[in-house]
Amino acid sequence: xxxxxxxPVVAPNxxxxxxxxxxxxxxxIALVPAMLYSMYHFGIRAIFLVLVSVxxxxxSEFLWEKLRGLPITIDDFSAVVTxxxxxxxxxxxxxxxxxxxxxxxxxxxxxxxxxxxxSNIVNPALMGRLFVMLVYPSYxxxxxxxxxxxxxxxxLEQVQNQVPVTYSYLDMxxxxxxxxxxxxxxxxxxxxxxxxxxxxxxxFLVSGVYIGTVVVLTTIFGGDPLVNLLSGGLILGGCFMIxxxxxxxMRGKVxxxxxxxxxxxxxxxFSFYPEGVCFxxxxxxxxxxxxARFEKHHVYGIPDDEQ
Amino acid sequence: MKHRDFKVFEGxxxxxxxxxxxxxxxxxxxxxxxxxxxxxxCQSGPSLCSFxxxxxxxxxxxxxxxxxxxxxxxKLHASVSGxxxxxxxxxxxxxxxxxxxxxxxxxxxxxxxxxxLHKIVDISSYTREQIIAAMEEGGITGMGGAGFPAHIKYSTxxxxxxxxxxxxxxxxxxxxxxxxxxxxGYEIINGANAFFHACGAKRCxxxxxxxxxxxxxxxxxxxxxxxxxxxxxxxxxxxxxxxEKQLIKAVIGxxxxxxxxxxxxxxxxxxxxxxxxxxxxxxxxxxxxxxxxTVGGLIDQPQNYLVPIGTPIRELMKKxxxxxxxxxxxxxxxxxxxxxxxxxxxSDDVTASVTKVSGGLLVLKRHIIYExxxxxxxxxxxxxxxxxxxxxxxxxxxxxxLDLCEQLHATECIGCGSCSFxxxxxxxxxxxxxxxxxxxxxxxxxxxxxx
Numbered sequence: 083x084x085x086x087x088x089x090p091v092v093a094p095n096x097x098x099x100x101x102x103x104x105x106x107x108x109x110x111i112a113l114v115p116a117m118l119y120s121m122y123h124f125g126i127r128a129i130f131l132v133l134v135s136v137x138x139x140x141x142s143e144f145l146w147e148k149l150r151g152l153p154i155t156i157d158d159f160s161a162v163v164t165x166x167x168x169x170x171x172x173x174x175x176x177x178x179x180x181x182x183x184x185x186x187x188x189x190x191x192x193x194x195x196x197x198x199x200x201s202n203i204v205n206p207a208l209m210g211r212l213f214v215m216l217v218y219p220s221y222x223x224x225x226x227x228x229x230x231x232x233x234x235x236x237x238l239e240q241v242q243n244q245v246p247v248t249y250s251y252l253d254m255x256x257x258x259x260x261x262x263x264x265x266x267x268x269x270x271x272x273x274x275x276x277x278x279x280x281x282x283x284x285x286f287l288v289s290g291v292y293i294g295t296v297v298v299l300t301t302i303f304g305g306d307p308l309v310n311l312l313s314g315g316l317i318l319g320g321c322f323m324i325x326x327x328x329x330x331x332m333r334g335k336v337x338x339x340x341x342x343x344x345x346x347x348x349x350x351x352f353s354f355y356p357e358g359v360c361f362x363x364x365x366x367x368x369x370x371x372x373x374a375r376f377e378k379h380h381v382y383g384i385p386d387d388e389q
Numbered sequence: 390m391k392h393r394d395f396k397v398f399e400g401x402x403x404x405x406x407x408x409x410x411x412x413x414x415x416x417x418x419x420x421x422x423x424x425x426x427x428x429x430x431c432q433s434g435p436s437l438c439s440f441x442x443x444x445x446x447x448x449x450x451x452x453x454x455x456x457x458x459x460x461x462x463x464k465l466h467a468s469v470s471g472x473x474x475x476x477x478x479x480x481x482x483x484x485x486x487x488x489x490x491x492x493x494x495x496x497x498x499x500x501x502x503x504x505x506l507h508k509i510v511d512i513s514s515y516t517r518e519q520i521i522a523a524m525e526e527g528g529i530t531g532m533g534g535a536g537f538p539a540h541i542k543y544s545t546x547x548x549x550x551x552x553x554x555x556x557x558x559x560x561x562x563x564x565x566x567x568x569x570x571x572x573x574g575y576e577i578i579n580g581a582n583a584f585f586h587a588c589g590a591k592r593c594x595x596x597x598x599x600x601x602x603x604x605x606x607x608x609x610x611x612x613x614x615x616x617x618x619x620x621x622x623x624x625x626x627x628x629x630x631x632x633e634k635q636l637i638k639a640v641i642g643x644x645x646x647x648x649x650x651x652x653x654x655x656x657x658x659x660x661x662x663x664x665x666x667x668x669x670x671x672x673x674x675x676x677x678x679x680x681x682x683t684v685g686g687l688i689d690q691p692q693n694y695l696v697p698i699g700t701p702i703r704e705l706m707k708k709x710x711x712x713x714x715x716x717x718x719x720x721x722x723x724x725x726x727x728x729x730x731x732x733x734x735x736s737d738d739v740t741a742s743v744t745k746v747s748g749g750l751l752v753l754k755r756h757i758i759y760e761x762x763x764x765x766x767x768x769x770x771x772x773x774x775x776x777x778x779x780x781x782x783x784x785x786x787x788x789x790x791l792d793l794c795e796q797l798h799a800t801e802c803i804g805c806g807s808c809s810f811x812x813x814x815x816x817x818x819x820x821x822x823x824x825x826x827x828x829x830x831x832x833x834x835x836x837x838x839x840x
Contacts, residue, residue, distance in 0.1 A: 087759075088757045088758060088759055089758045089759065089760055089815070089817050091718055091729045091732060091755065092729070092809075092817060092819070092820045093725065093726050093727060093728065093729075093804075093806050093809075093819060094404075094724065094725040094726065094806030094807075094809050094810045094819060095718065095720050095724045095725070095727060095729065095751075095753050096404055096405070096561065096724045096725070096753065096810065097756070097758065097809065097810055097812075097815065098402075098404075098810055098811055098812075098813070100813050101761075101813050101814075101815065102761055102764055102813045102814050104813070105813055155761065155762070158761060197762075198762055199761075199762045199764060200762045200763045200764040200765050200814075201762070327764050327765050327766040327767070330767060331767065331770065331771075379770070379776050379777070379778060380776045381775060381776045381777060381798040381801055382398075382634055382638070382644055382645075382774070382775040382776055382801060383634070383644050383645055383646050383647040383648075383649075383775075383801055384647050384798055384801065385646075
């Protein structure tokens with residue numbers, strides 16, 4: 083922080099207390115319940131992976147900024163959020179070195195190469211996860227249920243293979259199912275989301291539209307709405323990743339939610355991947371820049387045809 | 390009864406929870422005359438007057454002491470009876486501004502008890518020209534902050550449909566307009582009536598916010614008893630509800646076209662304190678020499694004072710018991726748009742004095758603010774009452790792209806401060822947006838000159 087110069091004292095003389103740092107810190111706090119549950123469910127390895135991911139993210143951000151002579155911005159917690167979300171998206175059986183590669187890719191290629199916080203086009207955590215998923219698919223697609231390291235099929239894989247779903251709705255809600263590290267417990271994710279909503283830092287609209295689109299579309303194509311809602315990463319993605327700030331008005335956010343929902347639902351229904359949350363959100367992220375460019379704004383006193 | 394069915398403006402922010410106003414809005418206004426007044430030749434923005442008195446002269450209260458030099462200046466009058474001690478020059482930014490120092494006499498003349506203080510007087514004997522002449526003579530100006538001369542505003546040849554009296558006071562901390570309405574209601578309605586006759590409007594609307602419901606009820610009572618065709622509208626509490634453009638849109642539903650005046654849509658807007666000054670001038674012959682100012686924030690006793698123009702800021706601070714926070718900044722005006730007079734002030738090293746447009750004197754905590762990267766949160770676009778994209782203008786301006794600023798309509802920025810207030814990255818959006826606005830306006834003027 084020391085190499086930045088403070089702003090001169092100019093109007094407005096009062097500022098909101100909601101800083102970037104505070105927002106990111108609140109997101110971290112909101113992710114803690116789900117993280118604790120994952121430790122309970124998957125064992126101490128879960129916390130270990132989260133730690134590896136967070137430390138790698140913060141360290142790569144620090145090193146990049148240090149080497150390029152940029153102001154050090156690790157104190158804004160954004161790398162911590164990226165690290166936590168990245169680990170949440172990994173299978174608990176992923177080797178630590180894969181997590182390290184994903185974290186470095188997220189921060190250096192997806193975030194910093196595009197200009198750092200705010201200038202990245204897609205969500206770094208999701209992109210990092212996609213990268214390792216495509217490069218090392220075997221590590222990422224193996225899931226276990228609980229602490230015993232026996233590979234099982236996830237709920238969505240069972241749906242895709244058209245075998246009966248062996249988990250109850252309650253298990254899915256509480257998180258007693260195989261899946262990625264942080265995505266299983268819908269209950270604790272929603273508790274975290276409620277905290278964010280209470281501190282007014284997220285936009286319900288985009289979450290609601292996205293989750294709603296996925297559930298409605300998969301139901302139309304014959305899926306079980308509750309299975310689709312409570313399995314996979316829909317709640318994690320809908321509550322914590324699509325809500326990541328992208329430049330969008332209310333209209334833009336509705337569009338974004340619907341678009342991401344369309345992609346996610348079509349992957350769940352038609353593709354050979356059982357899960358499509360990751361692709362849906364990344365695709366909608368890519369579209370937002372274009373949308374911001376073409377969106378019309380009404381400026382006071384300017385006739386609409388001159389805008 | 391809450392009037393929430395208005396088309397209020399989009400955007401805006403809620404800077405505080407409203408408790409900041411409670412500190413001063415329950416206490417009656419204190420009238421205070423300092424021993425020395427320092428009347429600045431610059432009462433608002435770029436305006437300038439030149440003094441016609443010299444050191445040693447004895448002046449009576451209300452005597453003309455300065456005549457306008459620039460277009461937006463108005464006549465200045467001695468705000469106390471006393472002796473001119475000196476005419477000194479103070480440095481304000483890069484301008485040198487003459488200041489007339491008057492030592493007040495021990496005994497100030499009493500203000501006579503006149504009927505306009507307690508009832509609505511009949512003004513049918515005054516013609517429009519007489520009222521406008523009185524405005525010019527009395528140095529009546531927009532006391533809400535802009536300081537535009539009233540006589541120029543009311544001399545418009547355009548047909549005026551609606552007169553708006555602005556009592557919104559949407560800035561946090563300030564309660565001077567609120568107290569004025571409660572304690573000087575008759576003067577305000579009398580002044581508004583004079584404005585009403587001067588502009589020939591068909592409708593007069595007193596616009597206030599829901600946190601001033603008591604004042605609204607009081608004024609409604611006066612209006613009803615006198616049978617005047619005025620209405621009082623209560624708007625939701627939101628910043629910047631009292632912005633000229635926002636208020637006019639909320640009341641008449643039309644937007645002022647870019648680069649035009651409110652009169653172009655048949656509206657005229659005056660502040661409540663201007664209305665009071667108008668009444669004082671018309672019915673008591675006392676020009677605009679006093680104003681009510683809120684002293685608030687981190688000060689021992691937050692309080693509203695009715696003071697002569699030119700009261701030194703340090704006197705007001707001393708009278709209010711001094712600052713209670715060391716790492717402070719002293720703000721003249723409201724917290725959202727006011728200017729900083731200095732930081733880490735202890736008691737008496739401020740040179741400024743009260744002008745016709747200063748609504749508040751605030752002591753606020755000084756935070757060290759660092760700009761951090763824009764996180765694309767869209768808050769500034771949602772907050773902008775004009776519908777601009779402050780983040781884009783900020784980037785365009787800092788990269789020297791004035792043509793892009795123009796395309797983004799930077800000229801329409803009203804400088805309300807909402808975008809900087811709401812920005813989680815603490816970017817100085819208001820500063821760059823107003824700078825972009827001024828630069829684009831200057832470029833447009835230059836193009837016009839070349840043509």
